Amino acid sequence: MTKFEIRGLRADVLISEDERQEILKGVDLTINSGETHAIMGPNGSGKSTLAYAVAGHPRYEITDGEVLLDGENVLEMEVDERARAGVFLAMQYPVEVPGVSMSNFLRSSVTSVRGEAPKLRQFSKELQGAMKNLAIDPSFAARGVNEGFSGGEKKRHEILQLELLKPKVAILDETDSGLDVDALKVVSEGINRAQNENDMGVMLITHYTRILEYVKPDHVHVFADGRIAESGGPELAQVLESEGYERFVKVGA
Amino acid sequence: MTTANTEPKAHSHGLGQIPVSKLDTHGSHDVNDFPIPNGREEEWRFTPLRRLKGLHDWKGTADGTDETVVDAPEGVTVETVGREDERLGTAGLPVDRVIAQAYSAFEQATVVTVPRSLVSDKPITIDRKGLGGTAFEQLVIDVQPLAEVTVIITNTGSGVRAGSLDVHVGEGAKLNLVSLQEWDSDAVEVSQHNARVGKDASFKSVIITLGGDLVRLSPRVSYTGRGGNAELYGLYFAGDDQHHEHRSLIDHNLSNTRSRVDYKGALSGAGAHTVWIGDVIIGEGTEGTDSYENNRNLQLTDDTRVDSVPNLEIFTGEVQGAGHASASGRLDDIHLFYLRSRGIPEEEARRLIIRGYFLDIVNRIDDQDLRDHVMEKVERKLAAHE
Numbered sequence: 001m002t003k004f005e006i007r008g009l010r011a012d013v014l015i016s017e018d019e020r021q022e023i024l025k026g027v028d029l030t031i032n033s034g035e036t037h038a039i040m041g042p043n044g045s046g047k048s049t050l051a052y053a054v055a056g057h058p059r060y061e062i063t064d065g066e067v068l069l070d071g072e073n074v075l076e077m078e079v080d081e082r083a084r085a086g087v088f089l090a091m092q093y094p095v096e097v098p099g100v101s102m103s104n105f106l107r108s109s110v111t112s113v114r115g116e117a118p119k120l121r122q123f124s125k126e127l128q129g130a131m132k133n134l135a136i137d138p139s140f141a142a143r144g145v146n147e148g149f150s151g152g153e154k155k156r157h158e159i160l161q162l163e164l165l166k167p168k169v170a171i172l173d174e175t176d177s178g179l180d181v182d183a184l185k186v187v188s189e190g191i192n193r194a195q196n197e198n199d200m201g202v203m204l205i206t207h208y209t210r211i212l213e214y215v216k217p218d219h220v221h222v223f224a225d226g227r228i229a230e231s232g233g234p235e236l237a238q239v240l241e242s243e244g245y246e247r248f249v250k251v252g253a
Numbered sequence: 254m255t256t257a258n259t260e261p262k263a264h265s266h267g268l269g270q271i272p273v274s275k276l277d278t279h280g281s282h283d284v285n286d287f288p289i290p291n292g293r294e295e296e297w298r299f300t301p302l303r304r305l306k307g308l309h310d311w312k313g314t315a316d317g318t319d320e321t322v323v324d325a326p327e328g329v330t331v332e333t334v335g336r337e338d339e340r341l342g343t344a345g346l347p348v349d350r351v352i353a354q355a356y357s358a359f360e361q362a363t364v365v366t367v368p369r370s371l372v373s374d375k376p377i378t379i380d381r382k383g384l385g386g387t388a389f390e391q392l393v394i395d396v397q398p399l400a401e402v403t404v405i406i407t408n409t410g411s412g413v414r415a416g417s418l419d420v421h422v423g424e425g426a427k428l429n430l431v432s433l434q435e436w437d438s439d440a441v442e443v444s445q446h447n448a449r450v451g452k453d454a455s456f457k458s459v460i461i462t463l464g465g466d467l468v469r470l471s472p473r474v475s476y477t478g479r480g481g482n483a484e485l486y487g488l489y490f491a492g493d494d495q496h497h498e499h500r501s502l503i504d505h506n507l508s509n510t511r512s513r514v515d516y517k518g519a520l521s522g523a524g525a526h527t528v529w530i531g532d533v534i535i536g537e538g539t540e541g542t543d544s545y546e547n548n549r550n551l552q553l554t555d556d557t558r559v560d561s562v563p564n565l566e567i568f569t570g571e572v573q574g575a576g577h578a579s580a581s582g583r584l585d586d587i588h589l590f591y592l593r594s595r596g597i598p599e600e601e602a603r604r605l606i607i608r609g610y611f612l613d614i615v616n617r618i619d620d621q622d623l624r625d626h627v628m629e630k631v632e633r634k635l636a637a638h639e
C-alpha cells in the first residue's frame with residue numbers, strides 16, 4: 001500500500017535569470033496505490049508544470065508545499081533518486097538524446113532503478129517482450145533515445161519505460177495525445193498491465209475522455225489556474241467534455 | 254600538374270605573385286621565409302607561443318629521440334631516407350614557421366609506400382613513443398593507384414615534436430588515416446598533414462587528440478583529379494591547461510570534388526582551450542564542388558575557452574553544395590534531466606550523453622577495438638573531473 005501526497009504545492013516557472021512566474025498556486029492531491037486519478041483542465045493551466053515540478057525539472061522551482069511518497073519527502077531527493085524511489089513521469093514532450101542508444105539507456109535505467117544489473121540475456125528477452133506488447137519494432141532499440149521518433153512513437157516508448165521500471169506512482173502527461181486509435185489501445189493496455197502488476201497509483205493528465213474508456217479513472221479532477229478546482233467521480237469527465245471549462249476559468253484571466 | 258589555390262600563382266592583371274584566396278598563406282620549405290611570430294599574426298593568434306618550448310624561434314639542436322614501431326602488411330615498403338629524397342615535401346608546402354623549421358632541420362624521414370592495387374584489411378600501424386627532447390620529423394605515405402589501406406598512427410610519450418605528414422592518395426585509391434595524440438601531459442606537437450587526393454580517390458582522416466600540453470595540427474587537403482573525396486573527422490578533449498588546436502583547410506582546386514569536415518570537442522577544467530579553424534576554398538573556375546564542415550564544442554566546466562572559426566571562400570557560381578556550422582555550449586540540462594528522471598545517477602547520465610555526443614566521430618574508425626580504446630580514454634578523461 002503506497003500513498004502519494006501532494007500538499008499545498010506552489011511552483012514557479014523559471015523564465016530567465018531574473019524572471020519567473022508562479023504557475024502552481026497550491027495543489028492538493030492524494031493518490032493511493034491502485035488508484036487512477038484523471039486530471040483535466042484548460043491549456044496553460046499548469047498540468048505539465050505539476051508533473052515536471054514533482055519530477056524535479058530544472059526549469060521549475062517549488063516555492064511552497066510538499067510531496068510525499070509513503071511519508072518520504074520527495075522534494076528533498078535528487079531527480080534520479082525520485083525515480084529510484086518509485087515516481088515515474090511520462091512526459092508530454094519526451095526528450096531526444098542523440099547518440100545514446102535506446103537499449104543502452106534502458107539497460108542503465110533498469111539497472112539503476114532495480115539496484116542491480118539484470119542478466120544480459122534475461123534483460124534482452126524482457127525488453128523484446130515489452131516492445132512487442134507495445135507494437136514497437138525491435139529496430140528502435142538501436143536508435144538514439146527518442147531521436148527522430150514520431151510523436152506517437154515517443155509516447156509508446158514512455159510507456160515501455162513505465163513497464164520496465166515498475167514505479168509505485170506514475171504521472172502520465174498527455175500520453176494519449178498524438179496516438180492513433182490502435183496505438184491508444186495498445187498504450188492503454190500497457191498502462192493497465194503496469195498498474196495490475198504493481199498496484200501502481202496513476203495520475204493521468206488528458207484532454208480527452210477517449211483514453212478514459214480504456215484506463216478507467218476512480219477520480220477526475222479539474223485543474224484550472226494552478227490548482228485543483230473541482231473533484232468528482234468518472235462522470236465528471238463526461239460533464240467536462242460536453243460543457244468545457246468555462247465555469248472554472250476566471251473571467252479576464 | 255595542377256596548381257592548388259593556396260600556392261602563389263601569377264594573377265592575370267599583372268600584380269605578380271599574389272594569392273588567389275584570402276585564406277592563402279605563403280607556403281615555403283625554408284624557415285627563413287617566415288618571420289619569427291609575435292603572436293598577433295592571424296595564424297598564431299590563438300596559440301600560446303610561450304608554450305611552444307622554443308619551436309617558433311628555434312635556436313637549439315634537435316636532441317629528441319623516439320621509439321617507433323612500424324607494422325606493415327606484406328607488400329608495403331617502409332624506408333628511412335635522408336633529406337635528399339625527392340618524395341619528401343611534395344604534398345604541400347609548410348604554411349607556418351614551425352613547420353618550415355621542421356622541414357629545414359630534419360635529418361631523417363620515413364617513406365611508406367603502398368603499391369598499386371594492394372588492398373589490405375590489415376592496417377599499417379605506426380606506434381611512436383616520444384622519449385623526450387625536441388625532434389623534427391617528416392613522414393610520407395604514398396598510396397598508389399587502386400590501393401586500399403588503413404594507417405593508424407599512435408603518438409605517446411613525451412617531448413617536443415614538429416613536422417609534416419605528406420599523403421598521396423593515387424587515382425582510385427583509398428586511405429583511411431587514424432592519428433591518435435595520446436601524448437603525456439608535458440608534450441608539445443605542431444604538425445601539418447598535407448593530403449593530395451587523386452581522381453576518384455578517397456581519403457578519410459580521423460584525428461583523436463586527447464593528450465599533450467599543446468597540440469596544434471593542421472590537416473590540409475587538395476585534389477589532383479576530379480571525383481576525389483576527402484573526409485576529415487576529429488575528436489579532441491582538453492583537460493586542465495591543455496591546448497588543442499586543429500586548423501583544417503580544404504582546397505577544392507578542381508571540379509567535382511567532395512569534402513566533409515566534422516570535428517567535435519569537449520573541454521573540462523581550468524585553462525582548457527580548444528581552437529578549430531575550418532577553411533574551405535572553392536576554387537575559381539571549378540564546378541560541382543560538394544563541401545560541408547561542422548564543429549561542435551562541449552564546455553563541461555565554466556573555466557574553459559573555445560575558439561571556433563569556419564571560413565568559406567567561394568570563387569565560382571557553380572557549386573553543388575557548400576555549408577558550415579559551428580556551435581559551442583554546455584551539456585544540455587534537459588538531456589540530463591530526462592536520463593536522470595529514469596533513475597540514472599547524474600555521473601552516469603553525463604557519461605552516457607558525452608559518449609553519445611562523440612559517438613558519430615568515433616564510429617568513423619573502422620576497427621572496433623580501436624573505437625573501444627578511444628571511448629575508454631574519453632571516459633577516463635571525464636572521470637578525472639567528476
Ligand SMILES: Nc1ncnc2c1ncn2[C@@H]1O[C@H](COP(=O)(O)OP(=O)(O)OP(=O)(O)O)[C@@H](O)[C@H]1O
Nearest residue numbers: 013014015023041042043044045046047048049050
Ligand atoms: N518559459 C516560460 N515562459 C513563460 N511562461 C511559461 C514558460 N514555461 C511555461 N510557461 C507558462 O506556464 C503555464 C503553464 O504551462 P503548462 O505547460 O503547465 O500548461 P498545461 O496545463 O500543461 O497546458 P497544456 O494542456 O497545453 O499542455 C502556461 O501559461 C505557459 O505559457
Ligand SMILES: [Mg+2]
Nearest residue numbers: 047048049092
Ligand atoms: Mg501540458
